[in-house]
Amino acid sequence: MKMPRFTHSLHFRMSALFLVLLGLSVGGYYLWIDATVFKAYDSTEEQTWYEEKQEPELRELAARVTPVLDRGPALADILTEYGRRIAPYKAEVVLFDAQGYNMVSTAGDSLALAVKHVDPDLLRNMTADDWDFSSYPLDGDIDAFENRIIDVVPIHAAADSTRPADAFLVASFQPITMDVADIRSDWQIFGIRALIVILGYAIVTALIIMAWASRRIRNLTNGVAAFAEGDFDRRVSAGSADEIGILGRHFNTMAERIKHMMEEIGAKEEFQRQLIANVSHDLRTPLASLRGYIETLNMDPENLDPDERARYLDIIQNNLDHLDQLIERTLILSRLESGQTHLRRETFPVGELVDSILARCEGFAASRRVNLEFEVDGEAQDALVHADALQIGQALQNLVENGIKFNHPGGHVVVRIQPCPEGVEITVTDNGAGIPAEDLPRIFDRFYIGEKSRTRSSLIGDDRTRSSAVPLSSGLGLAIAHKIITGHGSELKVDSKVGTGSVFSFRLPLAAGDTTPAADEAAAD
Ligand code: ADP
Numbered sequence: 001m002k003m004p005r006f007t008h009s010l011h012f013r014m015s016a017l018f019l020v021l022l023g024l025s026v027g028g029y030y031l032w033i034d035a036t037v038f039k040a041y042d043s044t045e046e047q048t049w050y051e052e053k054q055e056p057e058l059r060e061l062a063a064r065v066t067p068v069l070d071r072g073p074a075l076a077d078i079l080t081e082y083g084r085r086i087a088p089y090k091a092e093v094v095l096f097d098a099q100g101y102n103m104v105s106t107a108g109d110s111l112a113l114a115v116k117h118v119d120p121d122l123l124r125n126m127t128a129d130d131w132d133f134s135s136y137p138l139d140g141d142i143d144a145f146e147n148r149i150i151d152v153v154p155i156h157a158a159a160d161s162t163r164p165a166d167a168f169l170v171a172s173f174q175p176i177t178m179d180v181a182d183i184r185s186d187w188q189i190f191g192i193r194a195l196i197v198i199l200g201y202a203i204v205t206a207l208i209i210m211a212w213a214s215r216r217i218r219n220l221t222n223g224v225a226a227f228a229e230g231d232f233d234r235r236v237s238a239g240s241a242d243e244i245g246i247l248g249r250h251f252n253t254m255a256e257r258i259k260h261m262m263e264e265i266g267a268k269e270e271f272q273r274q275l276i277a278n279v280s281h282d283l284r285t286p287l288a289s290l291r292g293y294i295e296t297l298n299m300d301p302e303n304l305d306p307d308e309r310a311r312y313l314d315i316i317q318n319n320l321d322h323l324d325q326l327i328e329r330t331l332i333l334s335r336l337e338s339g340q341t342h343l344r345r346e347t348f349p350v351g352e353l354v355d356s357i358l359a360r361c362e363g364f365a366a367s368r369r370v371n372l373e374f375e376v377d378g379e380a381q382d383a384l385v386h387a388d389a390l391q392i393g394q395a396l397q398n399l400v401e402n403g404i405k406f407n408h409p410g411g412h413v414v415v416r417i418q419p420c421p422e423g424v425e426i427t428v429t430d431n432g433a434g435i436p437a438e439d440l441p442r443i444f445d446r447f448y449i450g451e452k453s454r455t456r457s458s459l460i461g462d463d464r465t466r467s468s469a470v471p472l473s474s475g476l477g478l479a480i481a482h483k484i485i486t487g488h489g490s491e492l493k494v495d496s497k498v499g500t501g502s503v504f505s506f507r508l509p510l511a512a513g514d515t516t517p518a519a520d521e522a523a524a525d
Helices: 010-036 044-068 070-090 121-127 182-230 242-300 306-338 350-367 389-405 476-487 515-523
Strands: 089-098 102-105 147-155 168-173 348-351 370-376 384-387 414-418 423-430 493-497 501-509
Touching: 044 070, 044 089, 044 147, 044 168, 070 089, 070 102, 121 147, 121 168, 121 476, 182 242, 242 306, 306 476, 348 350, 350 389, 350 414, 350 423, 384 389, 384 501, 384 515, 389 414, 389 423, 389 476, 389 501
Parallel strands: 370 414
Antiparallel strands: 089 102, 089 168, 147 168, 348 384, 414 423, 423 501, 493 501
């Protein structure tokens, strides 16, 4: 059942708890009073007499006194004897004459006897079957005889019960023997007791409510303190919907965020550390190579064979290119990872972007004697996509350069654009070395370089020493491309086979409003 919102508040809960405790204690107090102070009967015998025997016995007594109504001593004997029997039940029987005057009583010295006269009309009324005993006259006297009458039996001397009664046999409680001072002190005691009970109740209730609230606040405080001391996995239990529960949940959310931020900072620090370590390592190899070849060129420049000299300069050139690329990619990745590069989506024709990237890679492809091709399916050539053109261009260039780099002379790299349900799919296919299956899961990792791609000495015809070889891979190109594509909410897929070649692909969304027929067809598929 869904509870109304206000029932979740701490205020409501504390008030409800207070009222429940109040109900319990008042109920308990009432039951206790009922069972002790207002206990109706002292014994089961007394109860049986009042509830079962009193009425028949009174009628029987009435039958016994009827014949001796005019004989005082005999009447007194009968009533005194009966009075002894019922004395333990704190009851007495009084005989009134037809005018309501006291004739004789079972307890001669009782208050009932002191009440010399009772209104005969009242007594007559009380003999009626439908007399409502709860409507006894209340005249302010707490021990008024009328208020203590239990039963009235009319006595008819002549057997004609239709005539007015000649006397009334009245059963009544004995008077309470208590004076006004007693009553007053009793009320005082009762008042003090009630005060003590109320005070005690208030103290116990306040302690219970405070203990309940403070236990929850303590749990919260312990959680916050542990977190502050560095236990970043510490969370507080926050199941309740009240203010303390809400505070706990806010703390948990904040703790989660702080932990996430700390992890991010840690990851960034780790990245920077790794970057510096890798970059300094990767810089050392081409620098050592450069130094070696420059020293050789300097040593004896006149006697150097021109072919040898050209080859050395070629190696120096390649090392410088590599250094250039390494520094540039390090900068790009560092900016991407640190969040300095923001995605600036714009609408542009994807075909034109591919054209310009292929044009940019032409020189590199020619130097490797690799052919570049561009294929467009359907109307995708004119498709307008919504993406960051600069970043997508960078990712595409890295993929195309890889296709050239890890290829053999005469190989080819094909870039294809085709419609797909999401917009357009761009595929870069090469028929180069391919990537071993065991390398595939790691190629998008930063600085991951496949075992076979560590140098390109074979490509430049120098396999004598490792130091003379130019590093082929920086291990950053695919990490950059992957980061850019996932940053666009897309996925960079790879399919590769050693000896056959590799296929890299990703998808881009069409710009809003651009529904080329080709895209429509693909979406319909
Ligand atoms: P780089 O920055 O040098 O291009 P990448 O991060 O792009 O390095 O590539 C990581 C590794 O993945 C490379 O060292 C290479 O082993 C492998 N690789 C990437 N693209 C290709 C490809 N088209 N053909 C074969 N191997 C590739």
